[in-house]
Amino acid sequence: MRDTEIERLLRREDEHYLNVIDLIAASNAPVADVRDNRDWGVAQFRSAEGHVGRKPYAGTGNFDAIERLTALRARTLFGAEHANVQPVSGSLANLAAYRALMRPGDTLLSMSMASGGHLSHGHRKHLVTDLFRVVHYDVDTESGLLRYDEIREIAERERPKVLVAGYSAYPRAVDFALFAKIAQEVGARLVADISHIAGLVAAGLHDNPCDQPGTVVTTSVEKTLRGTRGGIVLCSEELRPAVDSAVFPGLQSSVGLAGLISLAETLYDAATPEFRAYQQRVVGNARALAGHLLDGGLDLVSGGTDTHLLVIDLTRTGLSGQEAERRLQDLGILSNRNLLPGDPRPPFQASGLRLGTPTVTSRGFDADDIRELAGIVLEAVLAERWDSAPAALRARTTALRDKPRADDALADLAPLAAAAPAVADAR
Numbered sequence: 001m002r003d004t005e006i007e008r009l010l011r012r013e014d015e016h017y018l019n020v021i022d023l024i025a026a027s028n029a030p031v032a033d034v035r036d037n038r039d040w041g042v043a044q045f046r047s048a049e050g051h052v053g054r055k056p057y058a059g060t061g062n063f064d065a066i067e068r069l070t071a072l073r074a075r076t077l078f079g080a081e082h083a084n085v086q087p088v089s090g091s092l093a094n095l096a097a098y099r100a101l102m103r104p105g106d107t108l109l110s111m112s113m114a115s116g117g118h119l120s121h122g123h124r125k126h127l128v129t130d131l132f133r134v135v136h137y138d139v140d141t142e143s144g145l146l147r148y149d150e151i152r153e154i155a156e157r158e159r160p161k162v163l164v165a166g167y168s169a170y171p172r173a174v175d176f177a178l179f180a181k182i183a184q185e186v187g188a189r190l191v192a193d194i195s196h197i198a199g200l201v202a203a204g205l206h207d208n209p210c211d212q213p214g215t216v217v218t219t220s221v222e223k224t225l226r227g228t229r230g231g232i233v234l235c236s237e238e239l240r241p242a243v244d245s246a247v248f249p250g251l252q253s254s255v256g257l258a259g260l261i262s263l264a265e266t267l268y269d270a271a272t273p274e275f276r277a278y279q280q281r282v283v284g285n286a287r288a289l290a291g292h293l294l295d296g297g298l299d300l301v302s303g304g305t306d307t308h309l310l311v312i313d314l315t316r317t318g319l320s321g322q323e324a325e326r327r328l329q330d331l332g333i334l335s336n337r338n339l340l341p342g343d344p345r346p347p348f349q350a351s352g353l354r355l356g357t358p359t360v361t362s363r364g365f366d367a368d369d370i371r372e373l374a375g376i377v378l379e380a381v382l383a384e385r386w387d388s389a390p391a392a393l394r395a396r397t398t399a400l401r402d403k404p405r406a407d408d409a410l411a412d413l414a415p416l417a418a419a420a421p422a423v424a425d426a427r
């Protein structure tokens with residue numbers, strides 16, 4: 001069988017993706033062992049449902065052994081008593097956590113999307129909003145920072161069952177100990193969603209919410225943790241039955257073995273000293289990028305970053321996030337428009353632009369590369385006119401992209417990159 005139709009589309013995506021500079025904060029480029037499923041034999045298609053040791057199918061002993069090892073690695077990496085490694089995504093890990101801790105109609109207190117929260121924290125069209133009474137807190141519009149006193153006041157007033165901390169576009173460190181204290185004071189449980197910062201937490205660069213007793217920690221796998229798609233819920237032994245049954249049979253049935261193997265290898269990778277050094281470079285690159293952009297005259301939400309991401313406040317430039325995103329895409333640089341706290345523009349346009357360094361760092365970008373990258377971003381965002389990408393700026397971007405880098409995690413895919421257009425979708 002030769003399915004040329006899908007093959008052609010797949011090669012097109014390879015050519016596209018391997019020819020762009022990806023600054024999307026939620027992306028990453030996993031090492032080859034995590035990606036390569038050619039050696040995975042029957043795992044490429046095997047799936048089964050149920051918990052370890054209790055699968056209602058014959059012949060799942062080896063499957064259980066793989067799942068047990070994967071969960072052990074997750075527990076060890078994050079220092080949790082229990083890990084459920086079955087959620088197929090971070091969003092479903094969150095749904096399972098909520099379901100384990102709440103009944104329909106209970107109150108969930110989380111950050112709004114405009115301030116940096118996630119869809120699965122209670123966007124008005126998300127299932128979560130149908131199931132629970134969602135109340136939001138926001139960051140301070142001026143400083144862009146969390147206001148813990150105000151969050152405490154809202155929690156005292158609204159008496160949530162679950163308080164959510166951990167975000168998609170918050171560039172600063174989160175005080176999980178303080179969040180846990182607020183949750184305890186109002187009789188709520190803390191759900192700490194570390195989807196974006198899981199790699200930084202695993203590397204010991206950010207506070208680990210697993211250290212806070214009674215907290216349920218959720219994460220996706222494909223962001224800074226540098227895996228392929230997946231989700232994890234971490235909790236205490238006490239919460240294990242509620243969390244496990246919320247995942248199965250509460251939310252999902254079968255789990256694919258390939259996803260578990262990839263996750264096991266992701267967690268193996270994340271426990272190495274090289275991974276820790278990588279995360280330090282990710283944060284160093286984000287800080288450097290933030291510094292250059294500030295020096296060049298741009299505003300950043302919260303004035304900088306402690307993480308792998310930053311959000312440019314485009315208000316003074318007059319550009320929308322959508323327009324800034326388009327300019328960078330014209331050059332072959334991927335980013336995404338992002339709402340600002342109190343943003344006057346609708347979400348589709350937005351007034352912010354979110355940039356992240358996980359992927360470029362995985363692809364070997366060093367301090368010089370980040371300086372050049374910042375220079376290109378500044379020229380594009382501050383240009384008075386933009387009909388199409390200026391040739392000189394395009395040439396600089398291509399030179400930066402094509403600079404040989406020994407430690408490019410995607411180097412093995414280079415043959416697929418062949419000369420091809422840098423931009424996927426024409427407008």
Ligand SMILES: *Cc1c(COP(=O)(O)O)cnc(C)c1O
Pocket residue numbers: 026088089090091092094117118120166167168193195196220221230231
């Ligand atoms: C990305 C993200 C998720 C969801 O992860 P998916 O794997 O895309 O479902 C959940 N929470 C936060 C804060 C995120 O940024």
